[in-house]
Amino acid sequence: MSSETDEENVRTKGRRMPLAVFVLGLAVFCLNTTEVMVAGLLPSLSGGLDVPVTAAGNLVTVFALGMVFGGPVLTLALMKAPRKPAMVMMMVLFLVGQTIGALATAYWVMVVARVVTALATAAFFGLAASVCANLVPPDRIGSALAIVFGGFMVANVFGLPLATFIDQLMGWRAAFWAVDILVALCLLLVLIAVRRAPAPEGLDVRSELSVFRSGRLWGAFATNALLIGGVFATFAYLSPVLTGLAGFPEGAVPLLFVLYGVGTVIGNLVLGRLADAHTMRTLWLGGAVLTVLLGLYALVATSQVLSLAALFLLGCTGLPLNPAMAARVMSLSNSGALINTMNTATICAGITIGTWLAGAGIDAVGYRAPMGIGALLTLGALATLGIARITDRRTTDTGPCPAAPADRATTACV
Template sequence: MPFAVYVLGVGVFCLNTTEIMVAGLIPGISGELGVSIAAVGFLVSVYAFGMVVGGPLLTVGLMRVPPKRALVWLLLVFVAGQTLGALAYQYWLLVVARVLTALAASAFFGVSAAVCARLVGPERRGRAMAVVLGGITVAQVVGLPAATFIEQHFGWRASFWVVDVLAVVCIAAVVLKVPAFAGSRDLDLRAEIRAFRNLRLWGAYTTNALVIGAVVAGFSYLSPIYTDATGFNPGTVPVLFAVYGVATVVGNVVVGRFADDYLRPLLLGGLVALTVVLAGFALVVSYQLPTIVATVLLGLIGLPLNPAMAARVMSVSNEGPLVNTVNGSAINVGVVIGPWLGGLGISAGVGLSAPLWIGAGMAFLGILSLIPDFARSPAEVR
């Protein structure tokens, strides 16, 4: 495997850690900047909104830019945004920083996938993509717990600085190890735009937004849930996040292994299970042992549905970059809506279980969104 593939994987890890680490920094940011828990949770939605808007536009805009140069410039923008976040002493500056880093991240994922495909032959493309996108999973297992630990011992700004330094190292690695390619000319805009006339594709996008929105609605507020609702010691929170991350890795391996052969049962069964787990989590949120069990189950069932969701998008449409970039945007629509609704529930006085109930409701809507497409015969769906 070319070393450049691992460089791209570290870059994806870096960018995804920034996206999710706010969930572990809520107490520090809320206390220092004097804003509510819901306002800090909104920073997750802001990041996702930046990816929703930036992804498709930048995918098209970077078509003629040599990939290596694009990667370097995107990482430079990311470093600028991350530095602004680390220095922000007002909430609105942190919002601007999140938008900048999100715009860079949205395009970095797409360009990295294109570079990865060029670095290896077709027979190793799947393995190479697993390494690159594995950065997302490692961010759950290592990035989030590490950022939470750093926040508790050195302050939330230190978490921003550590990711910032890692991004600078990634820039140097890209310059030294990623080969230069000519600008990409593989994107047939007319053919890709025609794919969006397919209503089944939009149905898949809707399901994906609801699934991820359901997971992130609860996940974004896990830190205060653990400490304020369940009564865990703050020092236990990084451990719980690590447990969640390990469960996500296991679930991702299992779903990825069976997604091709059992797409429909995995999606339907997974959504039913996700609905039950989130509702159950809300009911037992005051008890420590059931909360740990619910955390493990949420990790096993929630985000690991991603491979099956992506397979469904490609099965009803095509494997083109724009179709899959818009899928990422659809997923991030869920990331925008989930924490926002969860924050509204908390602000309305429902309590810290509100995001979990809202997540269960979104998962149930996800089940309903499967009905029109899954009512077709298996041959038609696949």
């Protein structure tokens, strides 16, 4: 039976989510854990590499910049490659980079390791989202993406504390090796569970690049960067906010992150389903709730009870917007790996800007600043949605959306 027939069988096989979607979500969790875990290893990395803590902290920025600038270039180079071998190649490249990091004795070697793993992670995210979109019927893409992007969320909530615990128990190198082992296991699962996914036939690189001329697409990228940038402006500094303002003991912080994690799981299940049929409404509602929530959190951050409520609701309405954001980008362009990698790159740019602004705000006015800055960024995201709505109404009056494929013009213009 041909690979095309196999893929069609997967698309039409009842309503059960394919196992490959869950495998891809697990792989995203493992790869993204290496991005976020450095935040919990800073003291150990600083001592082990004999550099200031600020230099160790720059390893987070190095990874983000590698995803922003290098990921799309690498994905472009892989556009004509079959999808499954390309994903396997990126996982092997990640293993090489992670191993270099685990063995690093000099700071510059760790920088190289972070760049290599960032390139592999960014390209894998784009490929995984593209394969995922082709494993399920169109009306289930949002739900499938919720599972894949759920790996991203779990990495932030559980991967970081787990890596920190391993560091405290056995050292930072053990945390790097642990991720290496997990990714190696995921590589085997990908080889077994993910069906062959050939590159799209008749793929024209110039045509793929032409979609980036769309102002609507860049508007969607801007929305995504501002939404997640606003979330991470707060998330990156939750630990000092919870201990410094709310007065929680440091030992309680991991448990509080678990509460946040429960919120992301619940939000992901709900918003992932809404993303299938109500993409734009989900973004509008989520953005509005986030803006109000972050603004209120800045005001009540000294109350432990209200902080717990804000933490849980932030988990429910922040990162779980990822499936709706990705579905909107695909509706305005295509489900290719390059589009999804660019979406990841712009989100990483938003995270970099959001966390930098939050840090500067803390220096200026204290630990209420991250929530206030986050609210301003998500308010900016709502402004981009408003501009898109006005533009779409004008386009609807004069003709169909030129930026969207014919089979998705209605979705793009909602």
